Amino acid sequence: MIALLLICGALWNVAFAISRHERETAYGAPASMVYEGMMPGFEYLGFVNKELPDDARLLLVGEARPYYVFPDNSYYVVFNQNPFFALVAMHQDSEQIIAWLRVHGYTHVLVNWSEIRRLERSYGFNPPITEAQLGEVMAKLTQKEIKLVKAFAHPAHATIRYVDLFQVPAASGEKH
Numbered sequence: 001m002i003a004l005l006l007i008c009g010a011l012w013n014v015a016f017a018i019s020r021h022e023r024e025t026a027y028g029a030p031a032s033m034v035y036e037g038m039m040p041g042f043e044y045l046g047f048v049n050k051e052l053p054d055d056a057r058l059l060l061v062g063e064a065r066p067y068y069v070f071p072d073n074s075y076y077v078v079f080n081q082n083p084f085f086a087l088v089a090m091h092q093d094s095e096q097i098i099a100w101l102r103v104h105g106y107t108h109v110l111v112n113w114s115e116i117r118r119l120e121r122s123y124g125f126n127p128p129i130t131e132a133q134l135g136e137v138m139a140k141l142t143q144k145e146i147k148l149v150k151a152f153a154h155p156a157h158a159t160i161r162y163v164d165l166f167q168v169p170a171a172s173g174e175k176h
Contacts, residue, residue, distance in 0.1 A: 031068070034065075034068055035049055035068040035069075035070070036049065036050075037049070037050070040155040040156075041154055041155055041156075041162075042068075043152055044110070044150075044152040044162075044163040044165065045065070045068050045069065047150060047152070047165070048069055048070075048071065048108075048110065048165065049068075049069065049070045049071070052071050052107075052108065053107075054071075055107070056071040056072070056107045056108055057071065057072045057073065057074075057105045057106050057107050057108070058071055058072070058073040058074070058106065058107070058108045058109070058110050059073070059074055059075075059084060059101065059104075059106045059108070059109045059110070060073050060074065060075035060110050060112075061075075061084065061109060061110065061111045061112070061116070061134070062111055062112040062113065062114075062115035062116040062119065063075060063110055063111075063112040063115060063163075064077065064112075064115060069110075071108075074104075074106075078119050078123040078124065078125055078126065079123075079126065080126065081126050081127070082125060082126060082127070083100075084097075084100075085125050085126070085127055085129050085134075086127055087100055088129050088133055088134060088137050089127040089128065089129050089133070094137075094140050094141050094143075094144040094145075095144070097137065097141060098141065098144065098145055098146065098168065098169075101168045102168065102170075102171050106168050107167065107168055107170075108149070108165060108166060108167055108168060109146070109165075109166045109168065110163065110164070110165050110166075111134070111138060111163065111164045111165075111166070112162075112163050113131065113135075113160075113161040113162055113163065113164065114154065114160075114162050114163070116131050116134060117131055135161075138164070138166070141166070142166070145168075145169045146166050146167065146168060146169070147166065147167045147169070148164060148165075148166055149165045149166060149167050150164075150165045151163075151164050151165075152164070152165075
């Protein structure tokens with residue numbers, strides 16, 4: 001009986017993995033179509049890779065494709081302690097968050113809201129935060145100095161927040 005349960009579980013896992021792979025794979029499409037933003041849903045990667053200055057440094061929030069992003073970038077997987085999320089979770093004020101971004105040299109923050117929602121429902125974050133908390137912080141930051149450069153809509157879900165790219169202003173006397 002136990003062997004039968006193990007076999008059924010293994011078959012279910014294989015079927016699930018195959019369905020995920022088929023859903024996420026663009027058969028016959030070279031990787032360049034993804035990082036050049038030519039694949040539907042990945043337009044933001046083309047913008048980031050073609051339009052940002054050479055000296056741009058991105059903080060990727062929720063985005064798990066750092067190897068498709070050409071500018072220097074940092075990202076944290078859900079199993080890492082995320083210092084940006086720690087600031088959000090501690091309810092730091094906008095000035096402290098902006099100062100932290102500047103100290104670490106970030107010129108831009110890319111938030112993949114779709115991944116934030118997915119990861120919030122599954123693994124969660126370290127420290128725990130919600131999409132609502134992050135949205136509130138990003139809204140406060142845009143009322144201060146952070147600028148929303150571009151909001152990208154998902155081709156299949158145009159009314160749902162997908163990916164936003166923000167610019168961190170240089171401190172007085174600095175050049176970006």
